[in-house]
Amino acid sequence: LVIRWEDREKIAIPRPNRGGRGGQIVGSYVQDVDVGIHRWPAVLDFKSMYPSIMISKNICYTTRIDENARPDEVPESDYHESPLGAKFLPQKTRRGLVPRLLENLMSLRATHKNAMKEAKQVGDTHAEQFHDQMQYAVKILMNSFYGVFASKFYRFTHEDLGSSITAWARSNIKSIINQLGDEGYKIVYSDTDSVFVEAHVRKDAPVKEPLDGEDRQAWDEATEQLIKFGHELAERFTKDDAELEFETGLSSFFSHGAKKRYVGQVVWPETKLLVRGYEVRRTDSFTLLTDAMTEMFSMILDGEQEDAVSMVRELIEQVRNRDIRPRDLVISKSCKGKVLKNGKVDFNATYANPDRMVQVRAARQRIEAGLNFTPGMKVGWLVTDGSKSPMKITAWLEDETGEVQSDYDADWYVNRIANSLGRITEAFGWTADDLKKGNRQTNLFSF
Structure with missing residues (x-):
């Protein structure tokens, strides 16, 4: 111009x-x-x-x-x-x-x-x-x-x-x-x-x-x-x-x-919940976390801080006890790649170290299972061992194969939820560690 x-x-x-x-x-x-x-x-x-x-x-x-x-x-x-x-x-x-x-x-x-x-x-x-x-x-x-x-x-x-x-x-x-x-x-x-x-x-x-x-x-x-x-x-x-x-x-x-x-x-000019900068807008989040965060924000804004903290504590216990739907823990991210003339997908053309990219490993599992993969599509996965480097994951294929998937690393998800929501509840005296333990020493509104 x-x-x-x-x-x-x-x-x-x-x-x-x-x-x-x-x-x-x-x-x-x-x-x-x-x-x-x-x-x-x-x-x-x-x-x-x-x-x-x-x-x-x-x-x-x-x-x-x-x-x-x-x-x-x-x-x-x-x-x-x-x-x-x-x-x-x-x-x-x-x-x-x-x-x-x-x-x-x-x-x-x-x-x-x-x-x-x-x-x-x-x-x-x-x-x-x-x-x-x-x-x-x-x-x-x-x-x-x-x-x-x-x-x-x-x-x-x-x-x-x-x-x-x-x-x-x-x-x-x-x-x-x-x-x-x-x-x-x-x-x-x-x-x-x-x-x-x-x-x-x-x-x-x-x-x-x-x-x-x-x-x-x-x-x-x-x-x-x-x-x-x-x-x-x-x-x-x-x-x-x-x-x-x-x-x-x-x-x-x-x-x-x-x-x-x-x-x-x-x-x-309308009635809605306004959220800026929190994980409800992050693409690497998962349904259980974004829904919990949205519900917690609504409670806090309505003046129900104690109920919000209680809700998070109960949610963490449910994850720890595996009393939730695994599909609500699925993380999704788009994955790129180049389709070669022989039909195979080359991820090295897009990523410097594709073996460490979670979305690439999930995409490869899709391909190995005989499922369609189109470069740029979103692929989903469950974290099965977050203590490893790179972390172990399993591609989410249940909706397409019909095979029930229930294996996930409960500790990893508990830490992710507690750390994400703990940054918010800390304003009311509840740290991430407090949420994981389920109790704390001081009064809820001692701040």
Whole structure:
């Protein structure tokens, strides 16, 4: 895209930078999250923050003012100066090439988003999905400009570009955090372009949605207060060059203290469980673990921490006693390979050490059993001895062969479940070892 525009604008194309990656620039701002549960936070998000900064601040290698520039090459005023001191020409002097490109892409994305809404209104599912995929593709393309600006090998960049973008982004988000903090609002969490702010709602409002009665009335009122609060904040902090959106309203939010890992009960604009960074989204997890984690999160967000810990302890005992379905312990992963002319599959062409790759060993067991294998397909397996290196596994073939499979390493699965869920229950005083033992010395809520 840039090269085409360069040619059209008759701008010389610089040679690729082969000097290596060099040092890393300072990235986005991520605020530490307090361990535990937080009530009724509003989630606000800067719309296309990095592209918006590039457009509004005219950030481009064609507009950067060199620190060694002659005085007559630097405007007396109106230039854009980043928090780090880098300077960029004002739009009236020279409109940057990349900002113009991004404006076109923003317009294209808006077109697809509008078309998506229209298709949804008339019930055209095919058109809705098409325009949704298109607007998402344009979004990814827009955000990729920051990635190349922050690189050391891209020919159309300079270290001032990427570092200035993140510096302005950090300044924007910290300004909001500091102002709201001064006004007495609690900032629950902040990550890159999002900020989570506790709304001041009625204190007797339950976080779990009640069916009826006074609790229901209190919950409805708190939800209305949260929505109003979120919209007011978005309108208040939106600027010409930075649009802040009220993205999500939560009745409760939980984190065990790790950045980029949290869950929340969404009450606006729809009701759903929001999970970020935990194993329910990992491809190498298994059904029993993901289901247990999801159920535990729901309990925690509803204020039922003691029940959540009890559920995990009981689950571990069931696994240890083999009182569960082996199919719920199956781990699946896609496996690549190259089909040769003789019909055999060559895994060495894809993997440096295929004999140690679990998915390759599972795929080979499928092939040895006379079952179909297509490169790229998902293969499943049970861990039968996790103490070995590499661990011993058995391909999951029961659904295709009809032969019952029940052999698995109970200790390995117990450790995997306890370690995964223990990181979360540790917020309530229960470590992974406590979960495996089934008891602990201190009181459940001694924290």
